[in-house]
Amino acid sequence: MSDSALEGCETRTLEETLEHSIPLLRNAVERADAASSFWTQRFANQGIKSGDIRTLHDFQPLALLDKKDILDDQLALGPFGTLLAVPPDQLRRIHRTSGTTATPLLVLLTGNDLTSVVSVGSRAFRCSGVEAADIVVHCLNYCMWSGGVSDHESLEAAGATVIPFGVGNSHFLLETILQVRPSALSCTPSYLARLYQLLTDEFKLQPRDLRLRKAFCGGEPGLQDPDFRKSVEDIWGIRAVDANYGLADVLSIMASECDARDGLHFHAHDELLPELVDDAGRPVEISKGATGELVLSNLIRDAQPLFRYRTHDIIEIVDTARCACGRRGFRFRVVGRSDDVVVVKGINFFPAVLQGLIAGYSQLTGEYRVYASKPPNQDLRVEFEKVRGTVVDWTSVAEDIARRVLQQHSVKLRVSFCEYGAIPKSEHKTKRLIRD
Numbered sequence: 467m468s469d470s471a472l473e474g475c476e477t478r479t480l481e482e483t484l485e486h487s488i489p490l491l492r493n494a495v496e497r498a499d500a501a502s503s504f505w506t507q508r509f510a511n512q513g514i515k516s517g518d519i520r521t522l523h524d525f526q527p528l529a530l531l532d533k534k535d536i537l538d539d540q541l542a543l544g545p546f547g548t549l550l551a552v553p554p555d556q557l558r559r560i561h562r563t564s565g566t567t568a569t570p571l572l573v574l575l576t577g578n579d580l581t582s583v584v585s586v587g588s589r590a591f592r593c594s595g596v597e598a599a600d601i602v603v604h605c606l607n608y609c610m611w612s613g614g615v616s617d618h619e620s621l622e623a624a625g626a627t628v629i630p631f632g633v634g635n636s637h638f639l640l641e642t643i644l645q646v647r648p649s650a651l652s653c654t655p656s657y658l659a660r661l662y663q664l665l666t667d668e669f670k671l672q673p674r675d676l677r678l679r680k681a682f683c684g685g686e687p688g689l690q691d692p693d694f695r696k697s698v699e700d701i702w703g704i705r706a707v708d709a710n711y712g713l714a715d716v717l718s719i720m721a722s723e724c725d726a727r728d729g730l731h732f733h734a735h736d737e738l739l740p741e742l743v744d745d746a747g748r749p750v751e752i753s754k755g756a757t758g759e760l761v762l763s764n765l766i767r768d769a770q771p772l773f774r775y776r777t778h779d780i781i782e783i784v785d786t787a788r789c790a791c792g793r794r795g796f797r798f799r800v801v802g803r804s805d806d807v808v809v810v811k812g813i814n815f816f817p818a819v820l821q822g823l824i825a826g827y828s829q830l831t832g833e834y835r836v837y838a839s840k841p842p843n844q845d846l847r848v849e850f851e852k853v854r855g856t857v858v859d860w861t862s863v864a865e866d867i868a869r870r871v872l873q874q875h876s877v878k879l880r881v882s883f884c885e886y887g888a889i890p891k892s893e894h895k896t897k898r899l900i901r902d
């Protein structure tokens with residue numbers, strides 16, 4: 467892609483973007499201080515004054531904010547809490563976070579907030595190859611979750627024709643695909659496994675019979691594992707793109723990959739200030755190879771401005787140099803969730819890595835659950851689902867998987883198998899880690 471086809475903010479370097487962000491941040495802090503009693507109190511308690519913010523360093527004494535802080539505010543002083551920075555009649559939409567890791571949070575947006583969500587979302591989808599010629603079946607949850615309606619609007623703004631499908635009704639979805647012949651699916655990676663079962667079991671068709679060309683995936687990790695992506699692309703005959711990284715509480719979509727597939731481009735140049743912190747909460751500079759938890763601050767949020775907000779996503783900076791597609795800024799990959807990590811004898815293990823590791827085993831469906839018990843008698847057990855009717859030497863399959871996990875991740879795993887259908891298939895997000 468030539469630089470002229472990109473928006474101006476996409477061609478700024480990391481340093482230029484940071485320089486551009488500081489005045490926006492100063493204004494955002496000033497507005498929140500004046501309009502939200504939550505922030506007035508927090509800034510006062512921590513000695514943060516908007517006029518003092520000249521560099522990122524001046525802002526970093528502000529304590530990290532967690533979802534629980536906002537949730538407690540909403541529960542105690544609800545429904546919208548004291549963080550709300552606009553009169554309620556200026557709100558235009560209310561979402562809920564998906565609640566995979568905590569009680570759902572209400573996410574409040576004004577008209578301006580919705581505009582910026584779609585502006586960044588459509589930039590991300592264009593980067594991932596969404597074109598005017600695409601007809602996209604959008605299979606994320608519309609039931610209060612931002613991935614449904616917000617991402618739908620972002621797909622439309624990127625030029626695509628969108629079929630608003632949502633989750634569930636998978637049988638009707640396949641009938642619709644066979645009738646309309648769309649070019650693309652927008653879904654979670656694990657949903658493809660569910661569709662595969664239904665398609666082969668009940669329709670007696672193979673995925674390639676649907677003649678889909680693209681899958682815009684998001685909402686879960688998976689595609690960043692090359693083996694998993696290759697198996698999806700081989701089975702479906704599609705190009706599977708990691709097109710949709712975001713957090714409902716901050717910005718529904720803020721990153722996606724381009725054709726070069728060299729990490730996720732961060733697209734919210736004018737909307738968010740990204741930071742990295744280590745596991746003690748200390749700032750880590752965004753530079754090639756750096757790893758840390760992604761922490762975000764809204765630069766232009768009216769209703770619910772968040773500052774130094776913990777995403778709990780551990781990311782690694784893939785590069786900060788100009789990408790082959792012409793975009794500058796930084797690219798990253800998600801390593802895991804800080805709250806999904808299992809620490810086994812001092813080693814951090816992210817269960818999501820298993821998705822890619824087992825992608826090549828045709829005798830497994832790809833569904834699994836990890837059971838982690840607490841120290842001192844810490845035990846990590848994984849149950850993988852068998853493909854229906856498969857007869858193989860399961861002991862040697864178990865030994866093979868355990869050996870690969872030990873080699874690649876230095877963690878001992880007890881491997882077992884369950885019959886096909888024993889793990890409920892996800893219509894939304896799959897909970898894979900169960901702590902005893």
Ligand SMILES: [Zn+2]
Nearest residue numbers: 724726789791
């Ligand atoms: Zn690129």
